[in-house]
Every structure is written in structure tokens, then in C-alpha cells.
Amino acid sequence: MSDPRILTIVLNYKTAQMTLKAAEAARIAMEGLPGEIVIVDNDSQDGSFAEMSAHVAKAGWDAIRVIQSGHNGGYGAGNNVGIRAGMADGSRPDYVYVLNSDAFPEPDAIRVLYDHLNATPSTGFAGSYIAGDDGVQHTTTFRFPSVWSEFEGSIHFGPVSKLLKSYRVPRELTETAQVDWLAGASVMMRQDVLDEIGLFDETFFLYFEETDLCRRAQKAGHQVMFLADSKVTHIGSVSTGMKDWTRVPSYWFASRWHYFTKNHGRAYAACATIFRLVGGGLFWLRCKLTGKTYNGAPHFLRTMAAHDFGAIFKSQRETPARARPQIGE
Secondary structure: OOOOOEEEEEEEOOOHHHHHHHHHHHHHHOOOOOEEEEEEEOOOOOOHHHHHHHHHHHHOOOOEEEEEOOOOOOHHHHHHHHHHHOOOOOOOOOEEEEEOOOEEEOOOHHHHHHHHHHHOOOEEEEEEEEEOOOOOEOOOEEOOOOHHHHHHHHHOOHHHHHHOHHHOOEOOOOOOEEOOEEOOOEEEEEHHHHHHHOOOOOOOOOOOHHHHHHHHHHHOOOEEEEEEEEEEEEOOOOOOOHHHOOOOOHHHHHHHHHHHHHHHOHHHHHHHHHHHHHHHHHHHHHHHHHOOOOOOOOOHHHHHHHHHHHHHOOOOOOOOOOOOOOOOO
16 A cells, blocks of 8 residues: 655745745655645736746756646635645645745654654644744644633733633644644645545635634544644745734634634624623723723724624625735735
């Protein structure tokens, strides 16, 4: 019986040079492993596709190809293009490894994930330890969001966080552990699990798509594991421009609303929003009374209220699929 094969997907949006560096790091990390790399250009329209195709051809990289998505449907849709493309010969892989275009695996990082999936049939998805180029660990391991996590995460009050610590979404882990969901910077998934539960929900343009996918995997009985020995350096937010946001974009609110309504229903989603607004309002009030600097995103609470309560009364749910911006806008 042949060894399981990996399809590594690197999604590009207007960061051709960085994407090629990520693909090169993945190529080195896949040495000795059966598989291929596919770079998906998410309709950058800036010459990225031609530039990357020419580089791959000139470098003589074997088992790496560059394909075009044809349209920018967001993070999940772009990765789905790579998953559906399969191996170069048209066959399906055994594992799909999703790597961000600004993430660089250590030489053994992919093998650690691969060996774990080979040895642990109960694991559906396995993700890496992620750190910045300064060596500081990123938080990429999480619990599923809930009404209580919305309140805890917005009130910023120690006694409340202590009381609701089991609902807090971020989990600061340094050792291998089972988690609810993982950020998608470096995750290996069983193709059989994706065949069972479906691919990324393309209603999400950006954000919450990994949360939803991991939730579906767990509901189907498959574990999601954080593997501390698989180490990846991640710059972060290069394509999205998140570090430069002055206001949270509309697609974030739309993705959050879709996640809650899809998985818990509209009544629960409305409660989650109310808990978020109440917690955020109390935090704002405490800052005003104490003179503490309020560091919330500008107009965040009023934008969430307008978006979510507007969505409740619309006959057709607003989704990120409507009037989607391009990543980076």
C-alpha cells in the first residue's frame, strides 16, 4: 500500500513574492514526503499569476503548479479551488495541507502533522505552533464562540473573565492538545473528512470559516489537534491589511452573524450580539468613569448593532457573498 499523499495549498492575493517564499519553505518541508504543492492565485489582477508561474517554471520546481481561481470569493473559496483541483493527475490526495502565503514552516513542520495523522485515525485536522518573526507565539488555538464568550471578550473585566474562563475563546497553549478550532495558517486535514463534512463554507468571505469547518468536523466525530512540535513562522495579516484597519470591515460582521445563525439559529445570534453590546457598553462606561483609555475599534458597537439588528428584520439574511470587497480593501 502506498504512503498517503499530501496536497499543499498556498493561497495568494497580491503578495506574489511572499507567496513564493512560503511555497519554497513548504517545498523544503515536504522533501521525502509524497505530495504536491498548488499555488492558487485568488484573482489578484496585479500580474501575480504570471509572475509566480514564470518563477516556478524558471526554478524548475517539480510537483508545484500555479492555478487561477477566476474570481476572488474570499479565503475559503480560494482554498476550495485548490482542494477541488486535486493532484496534478486528477486524483484525490489523502491529506490537504493549507498554508498561509505569509507563513513559513520549519523543515520538519509538515512531517510532524503528516506523521500524527498517519498514527492517529481519530484526528481529522492537525495544526501547527505559530510564532511571529520575532519569535513570539501567536494565539491560534480557540474554543467555539458562545453568548458567554461574547460577553467575556467585550467587558474586559478581570473578575468576569475569571468566572467565565471556561468560555473564553482564545486558549494559550504551548503543549500538544485537543482544541475546538485552529486558525488556518498551517493546518493539515484528512480528505476523507472533507468529503464527509464538505469544504469551506463560501458564504464566509473572510473570518469564521475555519471555526465553522472545525465545528463540522467535531460534530462528525473527528478531533482537532494542536501539535506544538510543528513550528511555523507567520508574519500575519499581509493580504488582509488587518494591522492597518482603522475600522472593522463589514465582511467581519457579516461572517460573525452567519456563523452564529448557521450553527445556533437567529435567536441565539441575536442574544450573542446583545451580550457583546452589553459587555462592550459596560467597558466603555467604566473607561469614561475611571479615565482609562478606551481601546476598542472606532464605532465597533454601533456598527455591530446596526448590522445585526438590521439583519434580523431583513427577509433574506445578509451575507458576505453580497457586495464583497476584495481582500486588502
